[in-house]
Amino acid sequence: MTKEILKQASDDLIKLFSRALKGKELKITFNWGVSEKTVSEIGGRLIEDFILASLPTELEIELEPFSGTFINCNIPKSQRAMEDIGFTWLAPDGNTSIELLIDVKGHNETKTGSRPNLASIRKCKEFYSRPENEELWIFYCRYTPTVEKESTDTNISYKIEDGSFTDKGMFLLKSLSDRNMDPANIGSGGQILFARENNITLIDRDRKGMLDFLDSLSDHLGKLKEAKKKKK
Numbered sequence: 001m002t003k004e005i006l007k008q009a010s011d012d013l014i015k016l017f018s019r020a021l022k023g024k025e026l027k028i029t030f031n032w033g034v035s036e037k038t039v040s041e042i043g044g045r046l047i048e049d050f051i052l053a054s055l056p057t058e059l060e061i062e063l064e065p066f067s068g069t070f071i072n073c074n075i076p077k078s079q080r081a082m083e084d085i086g087f088t089w090l091a092p093d094g095n096t097s098i099e100l101l102i103d104v105k106g107h108n109e110t111k112t113g114s115r116p117n118l119a120s121i122r123k124c125k126e127f128y129s130r131p132e133n134e135e136l137w138i139f140y141c142r143y144t145p146t147v148e149k150e151s152t153d154t155n156i157s158y159k160i161e162d163g164s165f166t167d168k169g170m171f172l173l174k175s176l177s178d179r180n181m182d183p184a185n186i187g188s189g190g191q192i193l194f195a196r197e198n199n200i201t202l203i204d205r206d207r208k209g210m211l212d213f214l215d216s217l218s219d220h221l222g223k224l225k226e227a228k229k230k231k232k
Contacts, residue, residue, distance in 0.1 A: 001098065001132045003204075005091045009100055010170060012066040012089065013137060017051075018165040020058040021141075026050055026158040034154040039145050043158050044106025047141050051104055052085055067092050082123055082136060099134035103173070107197060109144045109161060115193040118181065119173065121221075122189035125214050128174065128207045136173045140164065140197070168200045174210040177201035183217040190221045 026046055056073045069090040076083060083101035090097050105116055118138070127136060142161040147154060163169060182195040205213070 001096075001135070005093075005096055005098070006135065006172065008067045008092060009089055009098060009135070010137070010167065010172070012068055012070070013087075013100060013102070013139075014165055014167070014170045015066060016055065016058060016070070017139060017170060020054045021051065021160050022162065022165055024050075024160050026160075028156050030154045030156075031152055032154065033149070033152075034147070034156065039147055039156055040108045040111060043108055043143055043145055044104075044141075047106045047143055047158060047160065048084055048104045051139075051141070055085060071097075082119060082127060097133065101134060101136045102139050103136060104139045104141060105194065106141050106143060109142050112198060115182065115195055116197070117184075117186075118176075118192040118194045120187060120189060120191055121183065121214055121217055124173070124192065125211065128210045128214070132207065138171055138173055138176070140169050140171075140200075142169065167202065171200075171202055174205050174207065175202045177203045178213065181213075181217075183221050185221050185224060190217065192217065 028046065052075055056075075059070050059073055071088040071090055074086045074088075076086070082103060084104045085102050087100045087102075088097060089100050103119070105118070107116070127134075141164045143158045143164075144161060146157045146159070148157075149155070177200075180195055180197070180200055182193045184191045184193050
């Protein structure tokens with residue numbers, strides 16, 4: 001997969017998501033007082049749900065054309081899928097077809113240092129060992145919540161920020177720099193946590209380079225486990 005084609009795919013994804021979501025403000029009302037923790041925790045899930053409801057419809061609207069062609073949209077039913085939504089996309093050359101897989105990560109802009117979970121190291125190794133006709137993007141959706149209380153009701157709005165629709169909001173997972181991915185000893189084989197999410201750096205890395213990096217994370221976690229055993 002050439003860098004030019006991947007850049008065209010990224011640009012088309014940014015255009016699609018921007019067209020469907022930019023300037024949108026999601027609102028929800030509860031008939032009881034809601035804690036600050038709840039406001040933060042449900043925001044990402046609500047935005048993800050809104051995206052899954054909005055994007056398939058957006059493809060049916062004929063507005064400004066894309067560089068390539070979105071052929072279809074797929075929302076996986078399995079909870080084990082790495083992506084939240086996927087598209088089959090035909091490149092402008094008319095010959096190259098790619099599965100664009102998108103993992104939606106919501107980020108409350110009023111919070112810092114949350115280090116959200118990006119992906120399973122084991123699943124990433126399996127993914128990047130497969131053929132190159134599919135790629136995984138992260139849509140890092142930045143939002144700002146506003147809370148208004150009226151009598152017994154709590155009105156919450158989530159404003160999707162424009163910074164979500166840039167190359168630092170929609171990017172290939174393999175392009176995220178080492179300093180933005182921390183290993184954590186969670187689950188089977190470990191997890192990748194999103195580190196320094198307010199200072200994202202993107203690098204040029206191919207699938208082989210990503211596999212090498214994932215191996216280094218596994219090695220690091222393995223050494224930590226051994227060191228822990230020796231202390232007991």
